[in-house]
Every structure is written in structure tokens, then in C-alpha cells.
Amino acid sequence: MRDQGRNPISNGVHPVLLLTGYAAVALAPLGLAYAEGLPPRGFRDEFSSALALVAFAMLLMEFVLSGRFRVVSSRIGIDLTMRFHQLIARSLMGFILIHPFLYTTPINPALPWDASRQLTLGLSATSFATGTIGWVLLGVLIVLGIGRDQLPYRYETWRVLHGFGAAAIAIAGAHHAIDAGRYSSQPTIAAFWLFLVGIALLTLLVVYVITPLRQLRHPYRVISVEKAALKTWTVVIEPLRGQAIRFEAGQFVWLTLDRTPFAITEHPFSISSCPAERSRLGFTIKQAGDFTNTIGELGIGSRAYVDGPHGNVTLPGRDIPGVVLIAGGVGVAPIMSILREFRVQRDLRPLILIYGNRLAEQILYRSELDDMARVLRLDLHLVLSEPPPTWDGSVGRLDKPVLTKLLDIEANDGWLYIVCGPAPMIDSVEDILEELGVPMHRIVSEKFSYD
Ligand SMILES: Cc1cc2nc3c(=O)[nH]c(=O)nc-3n(C[C@H](O)[C@H](O)[C@H](O)COP(=O)(O)OP(=O)(O)OC[C@H]3O[C@@H](n4cnc5c(N)ncnc54)[C@H](O)[C@@H]3O)c2cc1C
Structure with missing residues (x-):
């Protein structure tokens, strides 16, 4: 289980540094494209390519933003990180949706004055297909994300579809960019995309495989489930061996109860016990839907797994009189x-x-x-x-x-x-x-x- 120092808010990267790093990666493909020194085309063509270059870098960074990495969210909080993720998703959707309609340069064949076809869009059937797949999937994914709570399927189903849908867009987008992109087909920029796609897929591996494997090595068991108030329960878990995770008062974890951590049925809950009580973790859970409505039936001895701690609603590191x-x-x-x-x-x-x-x-x-x-x-x-x-x-x-x-x-x-x-x-x-x-x-x- 990942452990955490005693001061969560100083563990994360400073927000200014985060934003600077983010802007640097988002704008890097523009710089790399400029450095290629290709003959310029008309404004609309260059603008369309620029939008796609920036939007694709932003899309690939969405994986890191939503991967619950404490280095990203410890200081600014998961709330703000996810809001940023959503805001960026909406902006990049706009960029990518208008991208194909801005081009004026002809698609094959080469123009008479452009024998090397530097001013022509080289769009093969496969790159047309991957571009269309990515373009359509992106719209669908973002609309489903915005309307998530109105959809007739479970949060967990939505989450898996969202993650793997995003991976499909990343792969289709990378193929389209490298195969058809005037700039992205250049070796340096192609390598840049392959690197970012690799990081994006790695984050999925961390979330869906490495983190559950880590959790499996540090199981807990439920030691009590008690009614705390109307439709609300106190659940206490203790580690099967060793100590519970280190956390700060005010933090939360993603908790899996009575399932393997690979089942992706985890839910975020704040820890309501205090850090001084390291031998166990207590949660206060209100019935709010299909999973939480079953908490009262949870058997003593059931397995539990935690991913965390997360969250910045904590006091250490802040100089406060009250x-x-x-x-x-x-x-x-x-x-x-x-x-x-x-x-x-x-x-x-x-x-x-x-x-x-x-x-x-x-x-x-x-x-x-x-x-x-x-x-x-x-x-x-x-x-x-x-x-x-x-x-x-x-x-x-x-x-x-x-x-x-x-x-x-x-x-x-x-x-x-x-x-x-x-x-x-x-x-x-x-x-x-x-x-x-x-x-x-x-x-x-x-x-x-x-x-
Ligand atoms: C940071 C944080 C801390 C929380 N702490 C507590 C707490 O201490 N006690 C408590 O009772 N509740 C807490 N919640 C709310 C709790 O996570 C949801 O009530 C619970 O996940 C609902 O699950 P369900 O399947 O019963 O309901 P559903 O009907 O399936 O879901 C209701 C809504 O809860 C949200 N939700 C469901 N599953 C998840 C998930 N896996 N991850 C994120 N959101 C989800 C979705 O918006 C969904 O629309 C916390 C939520 C967050 C984000």
C-alpha cells in the first residue's frame, strides 16, 4: 500500500508549477511543429493543425489528471482536479470537433506546384477511418460524461467505458495524427505522441492493475457495522496484518468492500476515525444508492481494500489559530x-x-x-x-x-x-x-x- 508523509498538502506539486508544466506539455507540439520549418499554408489550415496538436496533447494529459495521482491532487484537492479535467475535456472537444472542417488544403492528389505534396493533406483510408472513429468517440464520451447521472447504467459501468473509450480515442488519434498529420508525421513529433500515449496507457495500467495488486497485498477485514443514525452506518475495518494506512484527519480513501479490488466497485469515503488510532479505520456511510443501500447487510469478517489516502481537507502544514x-x-x-x-x-x-x-x-x-x-x-x-x-x-x-x-x-x-x-x-x-x-x-x- 502506498504510504503518505505526515503532511498531505506539502506532498503535492505546487499549483503554479502544475499549471506551468501543464501549459508546457499542451503547447510543446506547437513549438516542435514550428521548429520543423515546413512551408506555411493558409491561416485556416495552420489554425486547424494547431488546434488539433494542442487538443491532442490536452486529451492525453486527461489520463494523468483523472488517475488519482497524489502528486497532482494533494495540494489542489480531488474536486478541483476533476473539475479541471472536465473543463479541459469540454474545451478540447470543441477544438477537435471543428478541426476537420477548417481545412482548405485539398486531399490527394498533389498540386502541380507542390510535387512533394507538402501543402496537401495526405489522408489515407485508414487515417480517415481512425480520425473519424476518434472524432465520433470523443463526442460520445464527453456527452456521456456530462449526462452521467441521468444515464440508466451504474457508475462503475460508466467509469470502465469512460476509461477504455478514452484509451481507444488516444490510440485512434495517435494513428490518425502520425499517419495524416503534416507536422505529427515528422519523427520528433511522432515520438512525442508515442511517448504521451505510452504515459496515458500507463496510467490506466496503474489504476486498473497495479493499484488493485497493491491493495491485494494489504487486505483489511470488516470488524463492525453499526447503525449510526437514520440510514447511516459506521463501518470499521482493520488490516489483516500490520498497521492501517497513514493518513491525516479529514482525508478519504476509495474503499472496496466484500469484492476483489479488480472488480472496480470502489467508492470514495472519508475516514471518520482519527489517525492516532492506527490499528483500524472507521467510515460513516449514508445510504445513497445501489451500493450504499447494502451496507447494513455487510458481514463481519468481509474483506475490504483501500486506495488512499486522498484529499487536502487537512490541518497539518497550515498555520491557523482556530x-x-x-x-x-x-x-x-x-x-x-x-x-x-x-x-x-x-x-x-x-x-x-x-x-x-x-x-x-x-x-x-x-x-x-x-x-x-x-x-x-x-x-x-x-x-x-x-x-x-x-x-x-x-x-x-x-x-x-x-x-x-x-x-x-x-x-x-x-x-x-x-x-x-x-x-x-x-x-x-x-x-x-x-x-x-x-x-x-x-x-x-x-x-x-x-x-
Ligand atoms: C471525496 C468524497 C468523499 C465522500 N465521503 C463520504 C462519506 O464519508 N460518507 C458517505 O456516506 N458518502 C461519502 N461520499 C459519497 C459516496 O461516495 C457516494 O454516496 C457513494 O459512492 C454512492 O454510491 P452508491 O452506489 O450507493 O450510489 P449510486 O446511486 O450508484 O451513486 C450515486 C452518485 O454517487 C456518485 N458515485 C457513485 N459511485 C461513485 C464512485 N465509485 N466514485 C465517485 N462517485 C461515485 C455518483 O455521482 C453517483 O451518481 C463521498 C464522496 C466523495 C467524492
């Missing part, structure tokens, strides 16, 4: 890990927890939270949108009136704001915090879904 924690529903899971670690470490920095639910029966770990409010410097605010008549806590959603009432932003100057829960709640809370004057760099969040 923390405001805002959780919606099961979003309290990573926050429990942070609070539990504070308790073990006897950390007496001030904390404010604003924890919102719809119903009282959904509140997780109520008595433990009350205990923590006694032993830590924790200001605990439970908020319900549909409270029972006897409720004496706050009432409402985690909206502007509630947050304005519960937070004194000026008094908490320099504090970190951690927000966890469903995507719509995070987006709205982040907007409100910014409106209330919290600088963006003081807010870190973990969405429990990808857009």
Missing part, C-alpha cells in the same frame, strides 16, 4: 476525524462546528459531540431544517441568515473554514462565506460527489 467546521449531513464524517484527533492530541485551539441536518434522527454521533464540547474548546451548533417541537438548537438551512447569526467572521480572523457535504450545500456555503468576507484561501471543502 477552525470553523461546517458540515451538512454525512459531511460530518471527515470532521469527526478532525475532532477526534484534536481530542487525542489535547489540542485546545478554538473550534466552531456548525452541523446541519433536516431531521433530529439524522444527527450523527450526538453524544460524542456533546462530550467533545466539554473537553475541547468546541462551540457546537446543531441546525435542523425540520426540527421536532422540543428542539432548542438552531432552526433552518445552512443559509445566510443562519451562518450570519452563528459566525463572527471578524473575531475569527486568520481561521480556517472547512466545509463538507453534498455539492449544492458546499457551493452555497462557500458563496455565503465569501459574501461575509472570508478570503477564499481560508476555505477548504470536500464535495461528496463530482459534478
Whole structure:
């Protein structure tokens, strides 16, 4: 199992360096094409080639962005990495879809004044076929990605189709580029494409073969499954041998339960136990679909595998006098890990927890939270949108009136704001915090879904 140093946010590459490296690889084919010194064609032809060169490099880098490599996502977070992946996918789709329609240069035969056919598109039947396959598949893949949640098949099916569909596009695209591309057929640029395609396919090998093999060598077993609140369970696993993975409070893993890691039925869950308890890992899992609805039936002793830790909703490496924690529903899971670690470490920095639910029966770990409010410097605010008549806590959603009432932003100057829960709640809370004057760099969040 891959292990991780004690400070996740300093393990990743700095975002500026990441962006610079990304831009350098995306623009490299343009530089290489310019260096070839071929006679220039009209603007539309050169523009079309330039779009395709940049878009193909971006497409091949998509594999690295979505491969869950900590060196990429540790600092910026998986959320942002995946959003970047999606944004780039949409842009490159635009580039590649218009690419064939921009050309004005004739396809075979050679022009009389161009005996060496440098100004002619050399498009054989096979490169026409691979170009068309890649072009159509790319559109299909991206449209299916955007509409993923509306599709009638399972997330896992979508994920495998997405990965292997992308590999088919990479191979078809490389063939088309090297066979038909005026610049890409030059040996240096062809070698560049083969190198990037190799890296892209390697990332699939890492995700689908090497990581599961590593997980297989470090199995866990389920030691308890307990109901924690309405439709929510606490699952605890322990390694069959040795210690559990090292992680920081607030991080998450991809968890495989009762299946081989090759089955690709893993799901992301935050670790709700604390790092000090190295002998086991605890998760708080809410029923939300086909897999999570079966958690209550999970047998004690079932095998479990983890890939991680991932995520940057962590405290080490940040110089902060206090923390405001805002959780919606099961979003309290990573926050429990942070609070539990504070308790073990006897950390007496001030904390404010604003924890919102719809119903009282959904509140997780109520008595433990009350205990923590006694032993830590924790200001605990439970908020319900549909409270029972006897409720004496706050009432409402985690909206502007509630947050304005519960937070004194000026008094908490320099504090970190951690927000966890469903995507719509995070987006709205982040907007409100910014409106209330919290600088963006003081807010870190973990969405429990990808857009
Ligand atoms: C970083 C992160 C941390 C999370 N932590 C927790 C937690 O501590 N507790 C908790 O209850 N939930 C957590 N979730 C949400 C949890 O992963 C989903 O509820 C669960 O995967 C749903 O699976 P399902 O098959 O039951 O539901 P489905 O109906 O199959 O899926 C519902 C939606 O969940 C998402 N999803 C499903 N499978 C995956 C997957 N393998 N990878 C990514 N997204 C997927 C998809 O958007 C899907 O549309 C977290 C999610 C993320 C991204």
C-alpha cells in the first residue's frame, strides 16, 4: 500500500508549477511543429493543425489528471482536479470537433506546384477511418460524461467505458495524427505522441492493475457495522496484518468492500476515525444508492481494500489559530476525524462546528459531540431544517441568515473554514462565506460527489 508523509498538502506539486508544466506539455507540439520549418499554408489550415496538436496533447494529459495521482491532487484537492479535467475535456472537444472542417488544403492528389505534396493533406483510408472513429468517440464520451447521472447504467459501468473509450480515442488519434498529420508525421513529433500515449496507457495500467495488486497485498477485514443514525452506518475495518494506512484527519480513501479490488466497485469515503488510532479505520456511510443501500447487510469478517489516502481537507502544514467546521449531513464524517484527533492530541485551539441536518434522527454521533464540547474548546451548533417541537438548537438551512447569526467572521480572523457535504450545500456555503468576507484561501471543502 502506498504510504503518505505526515503532511498531505506539502506532498503535492505546487499549483503554479502544475499549471506551468501543464501549459508546457499542451503547447510543446506547437513549438516542435514550428521548429520543423515546413512551408506555411493558409491561416485556416495552420489554425486547424494547431488546434488539433494542442487538443491532442490536452486529451492525453486527461489520463494523468483523472488517475488519482497524489502528486497532482494533494495540494489542489480531488474536486478541483476533476473539475479541471472536465473543463479541459469540454474545451478540447470543441477544438477537435471543428478541426476537420477548417481545412482548405485539398486531399490527394498533389498540386502541380507542390510535387512533394507538402501543402496537401495526405489522408489515407485508414487515417480517415481512425480520425473519424476518434472524432465520433470523443463526442460520445464527453456527452456521456456530462449526462452521467441521468444515464440508466451504474457508475462503475460508466467509469470502465469512460476509461477504455478514452484509451481507444488516444490510440485512434495517435494513428490518425502520425499517419495524416503534416507536422505529427515528422519523427520528433511522432515520438512525442508515442511517448504521451505510452504515459496515458500507463496510467490506466496503474489504476486498473497495479493499484488493485497493491491493495491485494494489504487486505483489511470488516470488524463492525453499526447503525449510526437514520440510514447511516459506521463501518470499521482493520488490516489483516500490520498497521492501517497513514493518513491525516479529514482525508478519504476509495474503499472496496466484500469484492476483489479488480472488480472496480470502489467508492470514495472519508475516514471518520482519527489517525492516532492506527490499528483500524472507521467510515460513516449514508445510504445513497445501489451500493450504499447494502451496507447494513455487510458481514463481519468481509474483506475490504483501500486506495488512499486522498484529499487536502487537512490541518497539518497550515498555520491557523482556530477552525470553523461546517458540515451538512454525512459531511460530518471527515470532521469527526478532525475532532477526534484534536481530542487525542489535547489540542485546545478554538473550534466552531456548525452541523446541519433536516431531521433530529439524522444527527450523527450526538453524544460524542456533546462530550467533545466539554473537553475541547468546541462551540457546537446543531441546525435542523425540520426540527421536532422540543428542539432548542438552531432552526433552518445552512443559509445566510443562519451562518450570519452563528459566525463572527471578524473575531475569527486568520481561521480556517472547512466545509463538507453534498455539492449544492458546499457551493452555497462557500458563496455565503465569501459574501461575509472570508478570503477564499481560508476555505477548504470536500464535495461528496463530482459534478
Ligand atoms: C471525496 C468524497 C468523499 C465522500 N465521503 C463520504 C462519506 O464519508 N460518507 C458517505 O456516506 N458518502 C461519502 N461520499 C459519497 C459516496 O461516495 C457516494 O454516496 C457513494 O459512492 C454512492 O454510491 P452508491 O452506489 O450507493 O450510489 P449510486 O446511486 O450508484 O451513486 C450515486 C452518485 O454517487 C456518485 N458515485 C457513485 N459511485 C461513485 C464512485 N465509485 N466514485 C465517485 N462517485 C461515485 C455518483 O455521482 C453517483 O451518481 C463521498 C464522496 C466523495 C467524492
